[in-house]
Amino acid sequence: MIYLRNQFSAVVLAVAFLAIPLVRAATTVIPSTSFSSYTTLEQYWAYLYPWGSDHNGSARMVGNSSYHENIVIASSTLSLIATPTSGAVPPTSTANPNPAIHYASGTIYAKEQITVTSANSYTITGEFSAPTTFGTWPAFWLTAVVGWPPETDLGEWKGTADTWFNTFNTSTVVVSDIVPWPSDLSFHSLKAVLTAESNNVDVRIDFYMDNELKTTQFGSGFVGAALWLIIDLQMEGSSGSPGPTGTTTYMIRNVEITRSGD
Numbered sequence: 323m324i325y326l327r328n329q330f331s332a333v334v335l336a337v338a339f340l341a342i343p344l345v346r347a348a349t350t351v352i353p354s355t356s357f358s359s360y361t362t363l364e365q366y367w368a369y370l371y372p373w374g375s376d377h378n379g380s381a382r383m384v385g386n387s388s389y390h391e392n393i394v395i396a397s398s399t400l401s402l403i404a405t406p407t408s409g410a411v412p413p414t415s416t417a418n419p420n421p422a423i424h425y426a427s428g429t430i431y432a433k434e435q436i437t438v439t440s441a442n443s444y445t446i447t448g449e450f451s452a453p454t455t456f457g458t459w460p461a462f463w464l465t466a467v468v469g470w471p472p473e474t475d476l477g478e479w480k481g482t483a484d485t486w487f488n489t490f491n492t493s494t495v496v497v498s499d500i501v502p503w504p505s506d507l508s509f510h511s512l513k514a515v516l517t518a519e520s521n522n523v524d525v526r527i528d529f530y531m532d533n534e535l536k537t538t539q540f541g542s543g544f545v546g547a548a549l550w551l552i553i554d555l556q557m558e559g560s561s562g563s564p565g566p567t568g569t570t571t572y573m574i575r576n577v578e579i580t581r582s583g584d
Contacts, residue, residue, distance in 0.1 A: 348445070351434050351579040357400045360390070367430040369393065372467070372550050376415040379459050379556030380565065381427035382407075392428035400577075402428035402460070402555035404570040421559060427570075429554030432579065435467055436516070436549045438525045441584040443517040446476060446551065448577035449509045456481040457565025459556040460572040462512065467548040472541055474527055474549075476514045479503065481561030485512075487529040489539040499529070499537040509575065518545045551579065 356366040364387060375383045381404055385393035394401040410423035436444055452460045462477040471490040478486040483505040488498045504510065513530035525544035529537050555572040558565045 348580040348582045351436075351444075351581050352432060352577065354447075354576045354578040355398070356577065357395055357575060358398045360387070360395050363395055363400070363430070366433060368433050369430060371429055371552065371554070372431050374416070376417045376423075377554070377556060378415070378417055378419060378421070379559035379561075380415070380421045380423055380563070381425040381555065381557040382410060382415070382423045383429045383554070384426050385428050385430075392426055393430060394428075399573055399575040400430070400553070402430075402553065402572045402574070404428075404458070404555050404557050404572075406567060424565065425557045427555045427557060429552060429556075431553070432551040434579075436464060436551060436579070437547065438516045438518055438545055439583075440518045440522045440545065443515065443582045445513065445515050445580045445582070446578075447511065447513040449511045449575050450477060451507045451509050451573040452477070452479045452485070452503065453507070453570050453572055454479055454481065454483045454503060454505045455566055455570065456562050457558050458570050458572075459559055459561040461552070461554055461556065462574075463552050463554075464549040465552065467550055472544045472547050472549065474514070474516075474539075474541060474544075476529065477512045479561075485531070487537055487539065489527060489541050491542040495542075497539045499539070501531055501536050503531075507573075509573070511576075516544075553577070 352366045356362050369385045370383045392403045404425045404427035407426045414420045414422050460479050463475040465473045473490040475488040484500045485503040486500055490496050511532050515528040517526045523545050525541040527539045
């Protein structure tokens with residue numbers, strides 16, 4: 323009788339254990355220490371855009387493992403620096419809408435792509451001292467590896483004391499929420515949480531500033547789409563022109579990406 327009771331208890335415990343949801347620890351994709359040195363920067367990040375040096379503003383990105391005038395690491399902080407330039411070759415950007423090049427600047431992108439699935443959600447955080455002067459266009463954003471969109475701007479500053487949270491479902495179907503941003507160049511945190519919706523097609527994106535939820539947007543068809551995470555200091559373009567005649571600095575620290583799930 324005692325033996326049967328023990329067997330029954332073991333079965334009950336086993337069934338109860340199986341009923342407990344399996345909680346998986348988050349995987350750190352990029353640690354908050356990735357800006358502690360150029361060595362750690364290059365472990366997790368690559369220089370320039372994934373497609374090269376040019377994009378849709380008037381800054382041409384420069385920088386590599388031996389040239390750090392525009393991509394600077396110091397005190398565990400990344401500084402992207404835009405400086406006026408002349409005589410660029412070629413004189414216009416190779417990317418639409420082909421603006422004239424007026425600056426040399428810096429950008430980096432995460433080596434590991436971000437792909438939200440029904441099994442994977444992502445949390446992306448960082449702290450930013452972003453210039454808001456007319457003609458400056460820093461950003462912290464996700465864009466599709468293949469094709470465009472998807473795109474989600476986790477923080478974008480376009481020459482005013484605001485940051486923009488944007489999700490591009492198509493080139494014309496865009497959701498934007500504009501949040502006031504201090505213009506004193508103090509550091510403020512941004513966070514985005516990307517989770518697949520129950521339809522396993524769309525991605526829910528929760529945007530936070532200084533740990534306060536500011537808005538929620540939805541990326542149509544974003545599930546399964548591989549994304550690059552980019553930090554760049556573009557100039558002019560959507561932020562207006564002419565831009566500053568002196569040096570512009572965009573500072574970033576404590577960027578971290580974690581993945582939950584399989």
